[in-house]
Amino acid sequence: MARMSDVPPKGGFSFDLCRRNEMLLKKGIQLPSFRKTGTTIVGLVFQDGIVLGADTRATEGPIVADKNCEKIHYMAPNIYCCGAGTAADTEAVTDMVSSQLQLHRYATGRESRVITALTLLKSHLFSYQGHVSAALVLGGVDVTGPHLHTVYPHGSTDTLPFATMGSGSLAAMAVFESKYRDGLTRDDGIQLVCEAICSGIFNDLGSGSNVDVCVITKGQTEYLRNHQLPNPRTYVSTKGYNFVKGHTEVLATKIKLLKPKAQVPEGDSMEE
Amino acid sequence: MSIFEYNGSALVAMVGKNCFAIASDRRLGVQLQTIATDFQRVYKIHDKLYVGLSGLATDAQTLYERLVFRHKLYQLREERDMKPETFASLVSALLYEKRFGPYFCQPVIAGLGDDDVPFICTMDCLGAKELAKDFVVSGTASESLYGACESMYKPNMEPDELFETISQALLASVDRDCLSGWGGYVLLVTPTEVQEKILKGRMD
Numbered sequence: 001m002a003r004m005s006d007v008p009p010k011g012g013f014s015f016d017l018c019r020r021n022e023m024l025l026k027k028g029i030q031l032p033s034f035r036k037t038g039t040t041i042v043g044l045v046f047q048d049g050i051v052l053g054a055d056t057r058a059t060e061g062p063i064v065a066d067k068n069c070e071k072i073h074y075m076a077p078n079i080y081c082c083g084a085g086t087a088a089d090t091e092a093v094t095d096m097v098s099s100q101l102q103l104h105r106y107a108t109g110r111e112s113r114v115i116t117a118l119t120l121l122k123s124h125l126f127s128y129q130g131h132v133s134a135a136l137v138l139g140g141v142d143v144t145g146p147h148l149h150t151v152y153p154h155g156s157t158d159t160l161p162f163a164t165m166g167s168g169s170l171a172a173m174a175v176f177e178s179k180y181r182d183g184l185t186r187d188d189g190i191q192l193v194c195e196a197i198c199s200g201i202f203n204d205l206g207s208g209s210n211v212d213v214c215v216i217t218k219g220q221t222e223y224l225r226n227h228q229l230p231n232p233r234t235y236v237s238t239k240g241y242n243f244v245k246g247h248t249e250v251l252a253t254k255i256k257l258l259k260p261k262a263q264v265p266e267g268d269s270m271e272e
Numbered sequence: 273m274s275i276f277e278y279n280g281s282a283l284v285a286m287v288g289k290n291c292f293a294i295a296s297d298r299r300l301g302v303q304l305q306t307i308a309t310d311f312q313r314v315y316k317i318h319d320k321l322y323v324g325l326s327g328l329a330t331d332a333q334t335l336y337e338r339l340v341f342r343h344k345l346y347q348l349r350e351e352r353d354m355k356p357e358t359f360a361s362l363v364s365a366l367l368y369e370k371r372f373g374p375y376f377c378q379p380v381i382a383g384l385g386d387d388d389v390p391f392i393c394t395m396d397c398l399g400a401k402e403l404a405k406d407f408v409v410s411g412t413a414s415e416s417l418y419g420a421c422e423s424m425y426k427p428n429m430e431p432d433e434l435f436e437t438i439s440q441a442l443l444a445s446v447d448r449d450c451l452s453g454w455g456g457y458v459l460l461v462t463p464t465e466v467q468e469k470i471l472k473g474r475m476d
Contacts (some may be wrong), residue, residue, distance in 0.1 A: 018373030029275045032327075032376060035396035058402065063415055066402045088398035092368050131372065241424045243436035248443070249472040251455075256466045258319050261353075 032183050034086050035060045038206020042081035042169030042196045043139045044180065045161045046189035049217035050139035053167065053193035054082045055201050056226070057208035064208065068226070071189045072214045073118065076112040077221060079140030080214045081121075083135040084166035085153060093134045097121055105256060114140040114147035118157055126155025135165045141216050166199025168207040175199045190215065194228050274374045278303060280328035280451025282413035284442055285382040285392045286425060287406060288434035291462040292390035294322050294382040295442045297321045297413070298470075299454040300329055309475070317343050318353040321383035322459060323363070326411035327397065328376040338366060356383030356391035360401055366413060367399030374398055378410040388463040394419070414422050416445035421469040435469070436461050443473050 001132070013259065041054045057067035073081050073094035082088025097120045098135065118138055123130055135169065136151040146151045150163045162180050164172040175196040190213055200207040211228040282297040300311035313337045314324040323339065325332035339343070342362060346354050360381050367375060373472035374397045382392045384423055394408035395401050402408065406425050420441040429437060446453035456471035 012369075013371050014369045015373050017370055017375065021373045024275060029273060029278065032274060032276055032397055034398050035400045035402070053424075058400075060396065063418065065396075066404070088364075088368055088371070088396065089401035091400055097339065120335065145312075149362065237423070240426050241437065241440070243440055245432045245436065247436050248439040250469045252470040253471050254468040255469075258464055258466060 003205070033064055034060050034088060035065055038168070038204070038208075039071060039084040039166030040164065040172050040197055040200025040204060040207040041084050041137045041166050042164045042172045042176070042200075043082065043137045043148045043162065043254060044176065044184070044189060044193060045139075045146050045148050045158040046184040046186060048186060049141045049215065050148055051186075051189040051193045052080055052082050052137065052139050052214040052216070053171045053197045055197055055207040056086055056210045057201075057206070063091060067209050070212065070225070072212050074098060075117050076105070076140065078216060079112060079114055079117050079138070080221070081117070081139075081167070082137040089132045089134040090136065093121065093132060094123060094136070096251065097124070111142055112140075113142040113144065114138065114149065115144075118147075118149050118151065121151050122155045125151065125153060130154040137165050138161050138230055139214075139216060141218050146216070154191070164196065164200075166200070166207065168197075168204035171199040172196035174260050178254045186215065186217075190224075190227070198228070198230060216245060273303065275467065276327050276378075277451055279327070279329040280449070282327075282417060282442065282449065282452035283313060283324040283326045283378075283380045283410040283444045284417050284421060284438060284445075285324065285380050285394075285408050286421070286429075286434060286438045287390045287392055287404075288429040288431060288443075290371060290384075290388050290390065291321045291434060291460065292392060293431075293433045293434050293438045293458060293460040294324055294380065294392075295386075295438050295456060295458040296324050296326075296444070297411075297446050297454065297473075298457055299452055300377045301423045301451060303413040304450075306454065312457075314457060314459055315340075315457045317383075318347075318350055321354065321356055321359055321381075321407035321462060322461070323359075324380040324382075324410070326380070331375040333365070335375050335379070339363065342366075355387050356381060358395075359383065360391075360393045360395075360403075364395055364399035364401050367395060368399065371398055380408055380410045382461075384461060384463065411452060413445045413449035416448040417441065429461055431462050433469075435467070439471055443471065447474055 038059045043052045054071035058069040139148045165189045197211045213224040215225040285294040300308040373402040419464040460467040
């Protein structure tokens with residue numbers, strides 16, 4: 001049997017630990033839960049473009065792992081994507097499609113189109129039959145106009161004027177269904193998105209913390225990170241803990257001084 | 273029992289003023305039996321970058337060896353050390369590569385970047401990065417660690433105060449977890465020196 005050498009692989013998934021993990025499962029050991037973005041993500045089309053919104057809570061089971069994570073991922077200067085589901089999957093799939101879009105921009109010399117990103121995402125997700133658990137709201141403005149799509153983990157897509165995904169999607173959709181109308185102004189659009197996300201934050205346990213908003217119009221994108229902070233931390237003690245030096249019992253200490261690294265000077269290239 | 277509770281572990285990293293500290297417990301167990309009380313969980317990648325690996329100990333050691341291998345290749349090609357952000361992306365990619373048969377490890381990465389700005393980050397076992405500006409925790413004692421760090425952490429602590437705070441947070445949290453503890457190991461890195469300290473804790 002050939003020795004398995006750990007050269008950097010060509011890319012894609014590697015399944016060499018699967019047999020061992022199956023064996024562990026049979027022995028009664030439960031597989032771990034992965035970090036999910038419980039999430040409320042929304043998008044809507046307004047008169048000049050797209051507004052995307054997301055909450056900022058990342059959960060690991062019932063525990064909040066990250067109180068201020070970023071769920072609105074960059075795809076292209078004119079295309080952004082919100083992600084719900086397994087956090088590693090949404091990050092990996094949006095990073096991958098973002099790189100593919102950049103290579104495509106270099107090859108074609110044109111601005112990326114939203115439909116390109118959509119097709120790349122849906123074909124990747126479909127080929128993994130839903131095991132890559134990423135539910136996305138993709139929005140952007142290209143030469144053909146503003147576009148808003150939802151992508152489900154199995155690879156199906158919808159094209160909509162307003163969309164919500166994630167565990168808080170019902171709470172957010174209730175707000176959209178009652179207040180959305182065509183031809184909203186920019187401020188109205190941002191206001192409505194914030195209301196929808198806040199509805200998810202306060203009513204859904206898997207969503208929380210702050211509201212991130214991204215406004216995409218023709219030629220300009222504004223990423224308003226932490227646009228609203230409706231959950232400030234109020235239990236801070238002004239005194240805080242003060243541990244005096246020497247408070248902790250130490251058995252052994254080792255101190256190593258760091259030498260400054262020697263810089264190799266940039267030599268002149270060899271010339272005749 | 274979950275696979276993460278097979279060996280037991282507790283890891284925490286905190287940011288101070290131009291310095292960072294990373295701390296772990298020292299127990300290695302096989303379910304409820306303790307095998308070793310001097311197990312190393314925090315590994316050095318280069319002078320200003322350390323990675324702590326919690327979870328299944330065998331996967332932690334394997335993953336560490338792969339990371340050191342990749343970093344040495346990087347050093348040979350680039351003729352310099354890896355920046356902490358780059359290293360975090362490397363760890364994330366290595367973990368995500370095994371998406372459907374993962375390593376049962378949750379890394380905690382801590383390093384000093386350019387201009388000695390401290391960088392900390394943790395990931396779940398699939399490589400979903402969580403960058404934090406204050407503290408990150410991992411391991412079986414993580415729930416207690418979250419609580420202890422939330423209350424004890426203050427921004428911009430000097431190295432001495434940071435050491436005391438991270439030690440107290442670690443010791444308090446592992447006392448509430450059967451599977452971790454048996455002493456503590458704290459590594460404090462400032463731009464000029466690296467301090468390693470072994471803490472005296474409850475041996476139960």
